[in-house]
Amino acid sequence: MFNLTEKPRRNNLWANIDWITVLIYVLLVFMGWFNIYASVYNIEHSSIFDLSQRYGKQLMWIGAAFIIAFIIILIETNFYVFFTFFIYLFVVFLLVLVLLIGSEINGSKSWFSIGSLGIQPSEFSKLAVSLALAKYMSTFGFKIHRIKSYFVMAIIILVPVLLILMQKDTGSALVYLSFVIVLFREGLSGVVLFFGTLVVLLFICALIMSNLVLNIALLAITLIILFIINPKLKQFGFTLLFFGTSFGLIFFFDLLVNTNFQPIDLFVISSLTGGVTSIIYFARKKIKDSVTIFVIFLGAVFFSLSVDFVFNNFLMPHHQARxxxxxxxxxxxxxxxxxxxxxxxxxxxxxxxxKGFLNGTQTKFNFVPEQSTDFIFCTVGEEWGFVGSLVFISLFIALVVRIILSAEKQRSVFSRIYGYCVAVILFFHFMINIGMTIGLMPVVGIPLPFFSYGGSSLWSFTILLFIFIRLDADRLEQPIMLNSGN
Amino acid sequence: MDKFSKRSKTVIGIFVFIGLVYVICLFNLQILDPKYKQFATNNVLREVIQYPARGLIYDRKGKLMVINKSSYDLLITPREVKNFDTLHLCQLVGVEKEELEAKIEEAKNYSWYKPSVIVKQISPENYAILQEHLFKFKGFYTLPRTLREYETSSAAHVLGYVGEVTQNDLARDDYYGMGDYIGVSGIEKSYEEHLRGEKGLKKFMVDVHNRIQDSYMDGTEDVTAKIGKNLVSTIDLELQAYAEKLFSNKKGAVVAIEPLTGEILTMVSAPYYNPGMLVGRARGSNYSKLLSDTLKPLFDRTLLAGYSPGSTFKILNAMIALQEQSITLDTRFSCSGPESSPIRCTHNHVSPLGVIEAIRESCNPFMWNTFRSIITKYPTAAEGYNIWREYVLSFGIGRKLDSDITNEYDGNIPTDEHYNRLYGERRWNAQTVRSLSIGQGEIEMTPLQLANYGAIVANRGWYFIPHVIKEIENGEIDQRFKTKIYTKISPENFEPVIEGMQMVVENTSAASLMNIPEIEMCGKTGTVQNPHGEDHSVFMAFAPKNNPQIAIVVYVENSGFGATYAAPIASLLVEKYIKREIAESRKWIEERMIEVDLLHIY
Incomplete structure (x- = not known):
């Protein structure tokens, strides 16, 4: 597996590095630092090297991150491929350990405190999962649509997720949803994404609408879709008849027995009976699509009914509130x-x-909590305005798009999958973090990559990104390292 | 390249789509929606009002009467309060625990984020100690204010007092804010706009804990407070204090005016109180004490009491008749003493007599005939009455004088309509309203009006509107106080009555009580019947006869004859004002006047 003729190409390593990505990284890191400086700035501590202040510490973390990046570039890519399994196990071990001996910060038991230094293993588990997924999915003969494949992939992703959830760090756990996009790229049916989106939409609708309205809307949409894909008047008429009679019968039953049904009960029961009758009807006619539509309809009705229950019984009060x-x-x-x-x-x-550098009153005077960590984007928005926000968002989107494009160019499947993992992890952090600051996402504490204050997060993202930069550099260096294609 | 590589486009699509959504949201948030900018300003901007010191008030000789002293309010911002020792705080600021707790509760109900005043008017001495301990009480702040302080225990009614603004004040003038002080009465009220100065505004930026961080816009939007203007009063503090001393244990009023200028030298309404009572923490209890006092010390008799002028009014009637030529200096009317009709005479004197003697003797029948001569000169009683009334009104009687102390009573000189209503048109005549001839009946005059009437006589026919402020720092007193107002009586018609007034002082049985050595004083006593008890004694005078320096009126309630108390008191005040001291020969009068207790005789 080791390429023994690498020596002449070794000289090309620095030339093969994607310096544009490195440049974007450096830009983001320093923009981040300037904003941390601004967010905690006060006149008494204006020296940038003041290590008692967050910007001073962050400068130290940045220096260390650059050294880490340099070391990663020097390490042979084979190392990661080879040690993926150990890295994964080690991270899982740390995640368990932190549950036992970790210290609790902001309600999450996810930190190791070593002196004044805090290390958050969940930051590094993203890297481990990315490597593990890339390694597993790039093994020879891997087919995604096998039960075994699903099972292993689920294990790889869910073990850390469960451990992180046990640390009550919902935000970090949420990021693992991003791997669905990687699986999608590697052949997971688009239906999963579709249903995923549908479930989220239904969840939101069920919370903001009354069940009755939602159910009527669902039925209306179902019937419209039915008519579009199966525009036969006779069958459509039958369907309407099923629902109509169900409703009528149950209404009379209610009057006779005096069961005191609420409108929602009436409607749900008649929807169910109408739906089931329609399924039987279309199944006998062997019109598969129509059957599917009604199955989805029934599922949606059940789901929307269960949302309130789940919301009230399974989510923690502060999550409900948010x-x-x-x-x-x-x-x-x-x-x-x-x-x-x-x-x-x-x-x-x-x-x-x-308002200009250091002139932001809201962030400088501490109106925004967590302004140097999770809410660092506020400083960007306040001091650099729409233009600054636009520059930042453009840079970030450019970075993740560039990683995707670059991943697509990889000859090694491992590199490609790993690249996708890096892109989606960065993107999810970006999406949740920025969405949270502008009120589009619930408040879950996750950092903005390269921007937020904190050593663990900066280092883990640096490692994540630079391993890919190193893998990418290899693309030009080594013809084939592992098997390609699946 | 594998068969799913096209899905990269979907992934990139998702990335770019979310990026665009965020950019659009940010565009809306940062550019289209202005409310966040407003919220941000609200967040950081704290406007701190700078209270200017009120203007000082001097007496006419430059003696300070009203000054300011520092006081401090204790404020609380409930959100910032940490556990604290309530008892210790109570002890430091000197309030009861229950009161403090109630105030804190009130502040919490008002706002958790904004400061509210919980203890007012902490003295500088208490503040000095409190300041040292304030660090133990998180969320408590002090705010410097100024309070009035009085350098004198006199002149409470003239000076007036300062109190917190009412809802009405707030609605009327948006200069004021909750808890601001405003002049409530006297000079403090009428010169409020000069005295209050202009509030300043300092804009600060505060952090989330409401701690001041920096000035806003480098202080360019700050407004500096302007100190209130100092005023020089026309009051002669020494004379005022002396008048109050003479009025110990008496009810009544004194008003003294400098005739040449209309400047009020002294204004006493007795019983009086110490102006210092209505300042500071004890103010509330003192105020209710004064309010419930049956002697009504808060009631300013000089401006608000409508007394009958009594015999002092006879001078005016005589002058009107002379002006109307319904009598001449040669006219004689006879007097049958107690048998006179329709008005009896209470004095024993020669008969018949002319106008000068009639004034000296205060002869009722003479004055009745004089009055009748005016009314009957005209075809109908109403016509004659209205002519007479015009003369009276030209003396500033029966209407507000428009002085610079607010809250004057009009007094009362009835219109002919009043008598028409009472008796029917043409069903009344001079005899019906004969009480007017001797200053009784419906006539009501305030002591200020009566004193001004004295000043007019002293000036032989004109007056300046009486006023209590003579100088305003960097300003001028109102034009109306510098405009001479002439009455309808010609100067030559004043001389005979002045002659009579001089005889009152120098040549009657009571002369020994009021004749001042070396000063030619002219005066007129009055005894005012009143339904509430013993007659009021009144004395109106001016001195010296030529180039008068002071016109004065003294009312002593329920004290009997005018010559008994009112005249001696007036004479002492005139002597004090002109000579600055009381002659040895008259000390006994002074002593007697001070000692007499007319409040506790019943």
Missing amino acids: INELLGINSDPLGVGYNVNQSKIAIGSGGFLG
Whole structure:
């Protein structure tokens, strides 16, 4: 497996590195540092090397990150491929260990405290899962549509997710959803994405709409879709008849027996009977698509009914509150909604060009909580305005798009899958973090890659990215390292 | 390249789509929606009002009467409060625990984020100690304010007092904010706009904990507070204090005016109180004490009490008749003493007598005939009455004088309509309203009006509107106080009555009580019947006869004859004002006047 003729190509290593990606990385890191400096700036501690201040520490983390990046470039790519399994196991071990001896910060038991230094294993588990997925999915003869494949992939992803959930670090766990996109790229049916989106939409609709309205809407949509894909008047008429009679019968039953049905009960029961009858009808006619539509309909009705139950019984109160706040069900700008409200004020007050470096009043005077970590984007929005936000978003999207494009160019499947993992992890962090600061996502504490204050997160993202940069450099260096294609 | 490589486009599509959604949201948030900019300003901007010191008030000799002293309010921002020792705080600021707790509760109900005042008017001495301990009480702040302080225990009614603004004040003038002080009465009220100065505004940026971080816009939007203007009063503090001393244990009023200028030298409404009572923490209890006092010390008799002028009014009637030529200096009317009709005479004197003697003797029948001569000169009583009334009104009687102390009573000189209503048109005549001839009946005059009437006589026919402020720092007093107002009586018609007034002082049985050595004083006593008890004694005078320096009126309630108390008190005040001291020969009068207790005789 080792390429023994690498010596002459070794000289080309630095030339093969994707310097544009490195440049974007460096830009983001330093933009991040300037914003951390601005967010904790005060006159008494204005020296940038003040190690008692966050910007001083961050400068230290940045220096260390650059050294780490340099070392990663020097390490042979084979190392990761070879040691993936051990890395994965080691991270899982750390995740278990942190549950036992970790310290609790902000309600999450996800930190190792070594002196004043805090290390968060969940930051590194993303890397381990990425490597493990890439390794497993690039093995010779891997086919995604096998039960065994699904099972192994699920194990690889879910073990860390469960451990992280046990640390009560919902935000970090949420990021693992991003791997679905990687699986999608590698052949997972688009239906999964479709249903995933449908479930999220239904979940939101079930929370903000009354069940009755939602169910009527679902039935209306189902019937419209039915008519579009199966425009036969006779069959459509029968379908209407099924639902109509179901409704009528149950209504009379209610009157006779005096069961005191609420409108929602009436409607749900008649929907179910109407739906089941329609399924039987279309199954006998052997019109598969129509059957599927009604199966989905029934599933959706059940799901929407269960959402309230799940929401009230399985989510923790602070999560419920944050979701309620996000969806505008309950508004409490001084309580749960305080962070988001202040964050929007800070960003919104930036205007077109922003208030200028160090002139942001909202962030400087601590109106925005967690402003150097999870809410660092507020400083960008306030001090650099719409232009600054646009530059940042463009840079970030450019970075992840570039990684995808670059991943597609990889001859090694391992590199490609790993590249996708890097891109989607970065993207999910970006999406949740920025979405949270502008009130489009619930408040879950996850950092903005390369931007937020914190050593663990900066280092883990640096390692994540630079392993890919190193793999990419290999693309030009080594013809074939592992098997390609599946 | 594998068969799913096209899915990279979907993935990139998702990335770019979400990126675009965020950019659009940010565009809306940062550029289209202005409310966040407003919220941001609200977040950081704290406007701190700078309260200017009120203007000082001097007396006419430059003696300070009203100054300011520092005081401090204790404020609380409930959100920032940590556990603290309530008892210790109570002890430091000197309030009861229950009161403090109630105030804190009130503040919490108002706002958790905004400061509210919980203890007012902490003295500088208490503040000095409190300041050292304040670090133990997180969320508590002090705010410097200024309070009035009085350098004198006199002149409470004239000076007036300062109190917190009412809802009405807030609605009327948006200069004021909750808890601001405003002049409530006296000079403090009428010169409020000069005295209050202009509030300043300092804009600060605060952090999330409401701690001041920096000035806003480098202080360019700050407004500096302007100190209130100092005022010089026309009041002669020494005379005022002396008048109050003479009025110990008496009810009544004194008003003294400098005739040449209309400047009010002294204004006493007795019983009086110490102006210092209505300042500071004890103010509330003192105020209710004064309010419930049956002697009504808060009631300013000089401006609000409508007394009958009594015999002092006879001078005016005589002058009107002379002006109307319904009598001449040669006219004689006879007097039958107690048998006179329709008005009896209470004095024993020669008969018949002319106008000068009639004034000296205060002869009722003479004055009745004089009055009748005016009314009957005209075809109908109403016509004659209206002519008479015009003369009276030209003396500033029966209407507000428009002085610079607000809250004047009009007094009362009835219109002919009043008598028409009462008796029917043409069903009344001079005899019906004969009480007017001797200053009784419906006539009501305030002591200020009566004093001004004295000043008019002293000036022989004109006056300046009486006022209590003579100088405003960097300003001028109102034009109306510098405009001479003439009455309808010609100067030559004043001389005979002045002659009579001089005889009152120098040549009557009571002369020994009021005749001042070396000063030619002219005066007129009055005894005012009143339905509430013993007659009021009144004395109106001016001195010296030529180039008068002071016109004065003294009312002593329920004290009997005018010559008994009112005249001696007036004479002492005139002597004090002109000579600055009381002659040895008259000390006994002074002593007697001070000692007499007319409040506790019943």
